[in-house]
Amino acid sequence: xxxxxHDVGVAKQIGTYSDAIEVAPDMRxxxxxxxxxxxxxxxxxxxxxxxxEIAWQHIMAMLKKADMGVHDxxxxxxxxxxxxxxxxxxxxxxxxxxxxxxxxxLMIVPGLVWPNxxxxxxxxxxxx
Amino acid sequence: xxxxxHDVGVAKQIGTYSDAIEVAPDMRxxxxxxxxxxxxxxxxxxxxxxxxEIAWQHIMAMLKKADMGVHDxxxxxxxxxxxxxxxxxxxxxxxxxxxxxxxxxLMIVPGLVWPNxxxxxxxxxxxx
Amino acid sequence: xxxxxHDVGVAKQIGTYSDAIEVAPDMRxxxxxxxxxxxxxxxxxxxxxxxxEIAWQHIMAMLKKADMGVHDxxxxxxxxxxxxxxxxxxxxxxxxxxxxxxxxxLMIVPGLVWPNxxxxxxxxxxxx
Numbered sequence: 483x484x485x486x487x488h489d490v491g492v493a494k495q496i497g498t499y500s501d502a503i504e505v506a507p508d509m510r511x512x513x514x515x516x517x518x519x520x521x522x523x524x525x526x527x528x529x530x531x532x533x534x535e536i537a538w539q540h541i542m543a544m545l546k547k548a549d550m551g552v553h554d555x556x557x558x559x560x561x562x563x564x565x566x567x568x569x570x571x572x573x574x575x576x577x578x579x580x581x582x583x584x585x586x587x588l589m590i591v592p593g594l595v596w597p598n599x600x601x602x603x604x605x606x607x608x609x610x
Numbered sequence: 611x612x613x614x615x616h617d618v619g620v621a622k623q624i625g626t627y628s629d630a631i632e633v634a635p636d637m638r639x640x641x642x643x644x645x646x647x648x649x650x651x652x653x654x655x656x657x658x659x660x661x662x663e664i665a666w667q668h669i670m671a672m673l674k675k676a677d678m679g680v681h682d683x684x685x686x687x688x689x690x691x692x693x694x695x696x697x698x699x700x701x702x703x704x705x706x707x708x709x710x711x712x713x714x715x716l717m718i719v720p721g722l723v724w725p726n727x728x729x730x731x732x733x734x735x736x737x738x
Numbered sequence: 739x740x741x742x743x744h745d746v747g748v749a750k751q752i753g754t755y756s757d758a759i760e761v762a763p764d765m766r767x768x769x770x771x772x773x774x775x776x777x778x779x780x781x782x783x784x785x786x787x788x789x790x791e792i793a794w795q796h797i798m799a800m801l802k803k804a805d806m807g808v809h810d811x812x813x814x815x816x817x818x819x820x821x822x823x824x825x826x827x828x829x830x831x832x833x834x835x836x837x838x839x840x841x842x843x844l845m846i847v848p849g850l851v852w853p854n855x856x857x858x859x860x861x862x863x864x865x866x
Binding site for chain 2: 507508509510511512513514515516517518520522524540543544547548561591592593594595596597602604610
Binding site: 642723 | 742755756761
């Protein structure tokens with residue numbers, strides 16, 4: 483990670499993220515919108531794995547446009563419609579994050595902006 | 611917008627917001643609380659349009675107190691109780707945002723802090 | 739508070755928080771993960787008071803590791819499973835926050851990362 487990690491023993495019991503991330507002054511910041519698995523051609527895959535894959539590709543593309551990468555991530559927030567989708571979602575996320583460990587939040591919500599969306603991801607990243 | 615926009619083709623399919631916003635260093639930051647359509651006299655309108663109107667007036671007032679405006683917005687997060695309210699809510703939002711395009715998140719939640727609240731809005735803004 | 743408060747008359751009708759917080763430039767920032775009431779020994783208390791207590795202890799520990807305190811808090815976001823738990827949760831929060839008044843958001847969600855979690859707390863703090 484390109485930021486300072488402050489762990490207190492919670493995250494390590496739940497997943498591969500950090501309890502808290504400290505960001506130094508004088509950084510550029512990137513805030514993404516809530517990002518669903520909506521492809522460039524307007525399609526949304528029917529399953530969580532397909533949607534998570536496209537959503538993470540979008541997050542990677544936004545980081546790259548800001549000349550940032552996964553180790554610049556400070557915080558990710560993940561909105562899922564179904565708790566049963568957590569394991570499949572987490573598998574996709576791991577593939578994109580590698581050993582990066584942003585602070586994370588995952589919650590179940592009853593609905594997102596379109597009824598067919600199963601997941602949205604938000605990211606906050608910072609880099610000098 | 612007073613910040614750099616990084617679009618990846620998702621937001622333009624959904625609404626009038628940006629996929630990601632990059633904020634330069636050395637900015638002042640404004641974080642609002644989750645802001646409902648609660649009027650100064652303690653009343654909450656019964657319908658989504660009335661609540662959204664008051665909530666956005668509050669957001670504008672907070673921006674103004676910080677000597678900021680809608681083009682300084684980085685991110686807005688919108689919590690609605692009913693997916694059916696999205697079109698009416700979006701109409702009010704457009705009137706306040708004009709051509710400003712912050713990164714955005716909209717989710718449906720089963721409840722907010724008071725049972726009669728249909729919407730809350732959070733904003734993050736930054737300005738030198 | 740160590741940050742500038744911009745109140746517009748909403749928060750004071752609801753609870754002991756600020757409508758908006760302005761943060762000066764050149765600060766270090768701390769972002770916590772969504773933090774549940776999960777103890778170091780892997781247990782999660784059955785009730786909201788027990789979970790809120792442990793979650794707030796974790797938030798305090800993360801602030802301390804970053805050489806920050808409750809008056810450096812900018813924003814807290816609180817996810818509860820049950821609206822009925824709000825009063826008991828708020829009582830614990832008050833004990834930890836004292837007279838600190840970060841901007842706040844509280845929402846009800848249908849689920850968190852583990853099914854037995856009744857509350858999660860996120861914090862954003864900043865200090866020079």
